[in-house]
Amino acid sequence: MKISRLIVQEIAHRFLNFVLAVTGVSIAVACLVASVTMIDAGEIQSEQLVAQRQQEVKDAGKKLNDEMRKITKGLGFNIVVLAEDEDIAAFHAQGAPTRTMPQDYVTRLANSEIVVINHLLPIVTRKVEWTEKKKTIVLTGTRGEVPQAHRDPKKPLLDLVPKGKVVLGYQLHHPDKLKPGSKLTINGRALEVAKCHAERGTVDDVTAWVNLEEAQDMLGMQNLVNAILALECNCATIDRVAEIRGEIAKVLPGTQVLERGRKALARAEARNKAKKTADAALESAEESGRQIIESRKAQANVLVPLAVIGSFAWIVLLAVGNARQRRGEIGILRAIGLGSRHVLVLFLGKALLVGLVGGGIGYVAGYMVGTGYSEPVQESLFDLNWLLIALLMAPALSAAASWLPALVAAGQDPAVVLQEQ
Amino acid sequence: MLISLQNINKTYTGDAENVVAVDDVSLSVDAGEFVAVVGPSGCGKTTLLLVAGGLLGPDGGEVSVDDIDPYSLSTEQRARFRAERIGFVFQQFHLVPYLNVLDNVMAPALVTGDPAARERADSLIERFGLGKRVGHRPGQLSTGERQRVALARALLNEPRVILADEPTGNLDGENSQEVLQTLQSFAQQGGAVLLVTHDPDAVAFAERQVVLSSGRIAENQG
Numbered sequence: 001m002k003i004s005r006l007i008v009q010e011i012a013h014r015f016l017n018f019v020l021a022v023t024g025v026s027i028a029v030a031c032l033v034a035s036v037t038m039i040d041a042g043e044i045q046s047e048q049l050v051a052q053r054q055q056e057v058k059d060a061g062k063k064l065n066d067e068m069r070k071i072t073k074g075l076g077f078n079i080v081v082l083a084e085d086e087d088i089a090a091f092h093a094q095g096a097p098t099r100t101m102p103q104d105y106v107t108r109l110a111n112s113e114i115v116v117i118n119h120l121l122p123i124v125t126r127k128v129e130w131t132e133k134k135k136t137i138v139l140t141g142t143r144g145e146v147p148q149a150h151r152d153p154k155k156p157l158l159d160l161v162p163k164g165k166v167v168l169g170y171q172l173h174h175p176d177k178l179k180p181g182s183k184l185t186i187n188g189r190a191l192e193v194a195k196c197h198a199e200r201g202t203v204d205d206v207t208a209w210v211n212l213e214e215a216q217d218m219l220g221m222q223n224l225v226n227a228i229l230a231l232e233c234n235c236a237t238i239d240r241v242a243e244i245r246g247e248i249a250k251v252l253p254g255t256q257v258l259e260r261g262r263k264a265l266a267r268a269e270a271r272n273k274a275k276k277t278a279d280a281a282l283e284s285a286e287e288s289g290r291q292i293i294e295s296r297k298a299q300a301n302v303l304v305p306l307a308v309i310g311s312f313a314w315i316v317l318l319a320v321g322n323a324r325q326r327r328g329e330i331g332i333l334r335a336i337g338l339g340s341r342h343v344l345v346l347f348l349g350k351a352l353l354v355g356l357v358g359g360g361i362g363y364v365a366g367y368m369v370g371t372g373y374s375e376p377v378q379e380s381l382f383d384l385n386w387l388l389i390a391l392l393m394a395p396a397l398s399a400a401a402s403w404l405p406a407l408v409a410a411g412q413d414p415a416v417v418l419q420e421q
Numbered sequence: 422m423l424i425s426l427q428n429i430n431k432t433y434t435g436d437a438e439n440v441v442a443v444d445d446v447s448l449s450v451d452a453g454e455f456v457a458v459v460g461p462s463g464c465g466k467t468t469l470l471l472v473a474g475g476l477l478g479p480d481g482g483e484v485s486v487d488d489i490d491p492y493s494l495s496t497e498q499r500a501r502f503r504a505e506r507i508g509f510v511f512q513q514f515h516l517v518p519y520l521n522v523l524d525n526v527m528a529p530a531l532v533t534g535d536p537a538a539r540e541r542a543d544s545l546i547e548r549f550g551l552g553k554r555v556g557h558r559p560g561q562l563s564t565g566e567r568q569r570v571a572l573a574r575a576l577l578n579e580p581r582v583i584l585a586d587e588p589t590g591n592l593d594g595e596n597s598q599e600v601l602q603t604l605q606s607f608a609q610q611g612g613a614v615l616l617v618t619h620d621p622d623a624v625a626f627a628e629r630q631v632v633l634s635s636g637r638i639a640e641n642q643g
Contacts, residue, residue, distance in 0.1 A: 001524050001527040001528065001530060001531060002531070003531060005524065006517075006520070006524075006531070009519045009520055009524065010519055012519065013518065013519030014519075328515070329517050329518070331515075332511075332515035332516075332517070333528065334500065335474070335476060335503065335509055335515075336503065336504060336509060336528060336529050336532075336574065337500050337501060337502075337503045337504020337505070337529055337531075337532040337578075338500060338504075338528075338531060338532060339496070339497040339500040339501065339532070340496065340497065340500075341497065342531065342532070414476055415471045415476040415477040418467075418476070418511070418515075419467065419471070
């Protein structure tokens, strides 16, 4: 027979004592593992939340940028370059330029090395009478974006209107219920509706966009344009616009540059503000995550030591009780030759077994509680290190708690026990 | 001389008064001898047995068992000495309650680690008619069976000496006879038996009777 058999037989005989001791260890380990699991879950959850917020901010920014593109396009762009002799007062009064410039102005601008503007669109535009409908409209010819020589190709902000097609503002298609594909005639030119814009509440609602060459032909303005729209993508400051004016004046001296897009600027500011708000929300989410983790750590700092101390005391009590209960047995075993070392092994062996079983059960229970009380996370919270720690520390705790009672039992005088009995 | 106790003194120190349990007792038991120590309760019989068994150090005098003074050994050495040289039999049997018959008999082998112990245990179990009870625990045995288990345990490591304290105190006549015959047989095979008893029938098995009174030897007759 070996000592291990004696340990196992004693455990089986006093199973309640074993179960109570294992429960004590399990609770301590479970508190530790649950706390750690919840902290880990909190950290992962916080990271996921922050990542989610970051994605939301990114998506919202992208959406705002798209809106900006649309709004900027709808407003008739940010910068408009007008002919030297354009009467600005008349331009504002008419809602459209009246003077012209050579079309090659746009080529000169595109071939220059101006870096503060991104998109160039020459247009010819004029307020005309739509004779077939007997209404005044703005006829605008556009050829789409002119590529800038020193720039990589960019996504054009305004699509080319193909020849024979027309894009109609709201007031031009809505009354007659015109749709893409509808045929119409403007001042004798047969055109097919390519696109119908929604209501914008601006001059765009009475504008018809046609191909530049077609417009020049209809207006008798071959090789002439009367405005070059320059879409400045970084239109965040007024100073910036002044800078653009200076740059354009170097290439096209005498031309006039007007800023068009206060609404866009406001939206840009709003976008910046929204971004700041989103950033603040992001920071708030991070801070909130940090606070949750700190709070859980603070709880763990109190709970875990309490559970460990409580468990330690509980095992000491059980070990003392066990040693007292086994006094006669130990006395006779000592009498028949077992040394104090054997008795120590009997008690500490049992304590190690209690710790091992308690550590295992405590880990499983703690993991289940920890995951059960945490928000679900995508990553696994299982940590082999903590399992090993539980399986090493729990037996150590149990053995330490049983050490003194074991020592007392080992030091028991068999003669005294035999005389008592 | 297997057991030699010379001028042994032992006094128990109490809060109110000191009790002299053994007072200048000298006693020897030779190999092959069966000695019974008798006397009224509290006369020091059990104290003398514990002193002889290396369990209770005397205040004075010399102890020798199988030519070794157990009290000259360290605690651990003395424990091993007991396991190897002395067999104990008690009135209360003192079996380990959660071990079955075989494990109880094998308990002294925990110390020696003797691989032949299992064979001897099986032989002793058969000899004492416990073959069918080998898997039973003490609570499932009769008193006679328990004492036979205790006897088998005492004999497992083939000791030179058996110290028995009222081994028949809880047994009926038949079981008492069996236990005493076993002790007698052990002595006849060259061992030394020191029996402490009240039982006159038990005394009849001894070759020599020592009467203790108030811690002193009142009579020593062979």
